[in-house]
Amino acid sequence: MDLSLSTRTVGDRTVVEVGGEIDVYTAPKLREQLVELVNDGSFHLVVDMEGVDFLDSTGLGVLVGGLKRVRAHEGSLRLVCNQERILKIFRITGLTKVFPIHTSVDEAVAATD
Amino acid sequence: MATVELRFSAVPGHVRTARLVAASVARKAGVDEAVLDEVRLAVGEACTRAVGLHQSSGISAPVRVLLIEEEKQFSIEVGDEAPRAVPGGTTHGAHEDADVEAEEDEMGLAVISGLVDDLEVTAGEHGGQIRMSWPTTPPVAVP
Numbered sequence: 001m002d003l004s005l006s007t008r009t010v011g012d013r014t015v016v017e018v019g020g021e022i023d024v025y026t027a028p029k030l031r032e033q034l035v036e037l038v039n040d041g042s043f044h045l046v047v048d049m050e051g052v053d054f055l056d057s058t059g060l061g062v063l064v065g066g067l068k069r070v071r072a073h074e075g076s077l078r079l080v081c082n083q084e085r086i087l088k089i090f091r092i093t094g095l096t097k098v099f100p101i102h103t104s105v106d107e108a109v110a111a112t113d
Numbered sequence: 114m115a116t117v118e119l120r121f122s123a124v125p126g127h128v129r130t131a132r133l134v135a136a137s138v139a140r141k142a143g144v145d146e147a148v149l150d151e152v153r154l155a156v157g158e159a160c161t162r163a164v165g166l167h168q169s170s171g172i173s174a175p176v177r178v179l180l181i182e183e184e185k186q187f188s189i190e191v192g193d194e195a196p197r198a199v200p201g202g203t204t205h206g207a208h209e210d211a212d213v214e215a216e217e218d219e220m221g222l223a224v225i226s227g228l229v230d231d232l233e234v235t236a237g238e239h240g241g242q243i244r245m246s247w248p249t250t251p252p253v254a255v256p
Contacts, residue, residue, distance in 0.1 A: 023132075024125040024128050024157075024164065025125040054132075054153070056161060056221075057224045060224075089154070089224065092223075093220070
């Protein structure tokens with residue numbers, strides 16, 4: 001399965017809904033999307049990963065890059081994920097300490113800090 | 114010992130193919146269903162790393178994946194042909210991007226070592242290899 005991306009605005013947050021597989025082949029598309037959003041002035045992002053079937057270290061790298069970009073504008077990047085197999089990758093790389101991970105988009109949108 | 118060998122051009126689009134083939138052979142070999150996700154991720158990371166090494170070293174040779182079904186375990190070997198600097202030897206291919214590449218390389222390896230208990234990473238002048246193994250449950254013999 002390829003990567004699918006869609007964005008919507010909820011209040012001052014931009015929700016990026018990601019579906020499919022994020023790997024070395026598809027990660028550049030996600031990177032482009034995040035860069036474009038930040039360039040257009042969206043600094044508070046919620047990346048909804050509920051539809052993601054596969055995530056590897058290339059995908060993690062893109063998310064870390066996105067976080068770095070929004071932080072440069074005092075923004076935020078929150079993740080929505082309930083899938084154990086995806087969460088495991090964040091845990092073994094220690095990135096659970098870097099990203100706020102929420103169980104629902106509503107929760108992520110409502111979160112302040 | 115049954116082996117499936119896969120060779121693919123060092124382009125990102127083929128890494129998914131390698132993941133699918135590896136997961137399929139692992140399932141057939143008797144690797145526990147719960148572990149298949151880890152096999153898929155680990156082989157993907159190893160192949161991504163090999164593709165990156167081939168591309169950055171300008172190597173046109175394919176990346177090689179061996180899927181080895183043994184009596185009580187299933188092993189995957191991912192081999193690349195990118196030469197590494199050997200301590201005391203001549204340094205090949207050193208350039209300014211080396212640090213960035215080394216970081217990406219480490220991220221992939223960090224994921225692999227977090228996932229796989231039985232892991233062996235070797236590298237030398239003629240390339241490197243990652244060997245990963247998982248235990249298998251042999252199929253119950255039909256009387």
